[in-house]
Amino acid sequence: MFDWLQHFADWLIYAVIGISPQSHLGEALNFFVYDTIKILILLFLITFLMGIVNSYFPIDRIKNFLSRNKLYGGEYLMASTFGAVTPFCSCSSVPLFIGFVKGGIPLGVTFAFLITSPLVNEVAIAIFLGMFGVKATLVYVVSGILLGVISGAVLGKMNLEPLLTDWVRQVWKQAKADQEVFDAEKTTFVQRIPTIIKEAFGIVKSVLVYVLIGIAIGAAMHGYVPEGFFEQYIGKDTWYAVPLAVLLGIPMYANAAGIIPVIQVFVAKGIPIGTSLAFMMAVVGLSIPEATLLKKVMTTKLLLIFFGVVAACIILSGYLFNLIL
């Protein structure tokens, strides 16, 4: 599908600029041009498609649905899936959390949503698709959603409500199912398209700089780090590699857009894909900035339990990826 683009990158770097294909610089530049254009195209397409899906399932409607319906466990899967579909914005995570609690949605279900939302989103899917192909993307999306379901269900079983901060606990006590009717937009699909395209452009623009930095770092490593370089340190047989990668990843924060191109180089140069993905999930899903935000609604103990359970699930999925991919 992207052969034409490779030809273009070859032509631009080797023929027009005249850098030898055998040189490190040539290889790095070629990788940069090819990846940047490919990912920007995918990013726009996926954001646009997700925008369409989203216009049918706005977050308010999802909340009302989860708040009103008992689904006998299915609500975890729904919350997690919606977390994947909804565009993620870290500054919305706390209002969202409280809104869910207010609507009487169980804490575990709220967590399921909160965990999947940063892990799987339109930007992550587009870049993943561009760098790892369809099969790995599917595995990633499905496991990201399952990770939310399982962590959410485990947290839901732990009766953590008393560990919310005081005022959120007040909100929780007064929680009631939302009855307000969602004021659906009265525009037709065709009328909505310009807005969706505009928003897709907005999203692409807002992550552009991270994507470029990520690809630039990836390209530099691609051109200069020798094949199998990491393998001598972290091979598939190093049993502690996955937990170590997760522990290193938790304090760090980068959005999916910036980290995936770097991860791809890790994989290309010999770090097992499960270990790399576990690292990425820890970086994107858990971070110090996120902890600071959540501190407003959770006591330290709850925060530690939350991070602990999610980290454990990420470690398990890391081992699992190493086995199946």
Added chain:
Amino acid sequence: MATSIKILGPGCAKCKTTFEVVKKAVEQSGVQAEITKIEDLEGMMKYNILTTPVVVVNEQIKISGRVPSVDEILKLLN
């Protein structure tokens, strides 16, 4: 009576942009409006919101979860 406009958001980049957009729109329209920023969570959660930034005009939620354009705010003001 002056129109009351509140911008709800915990101080992220999108919320700041929204504030600037609203300020610009109010200036352009010449409407008398009082613009307030609400950045504390408890104040924010008095409104039924899920995503930020939110623009509240005369106590009614008008825009939520995205940065509006100047034109949009101008329409809301008229």
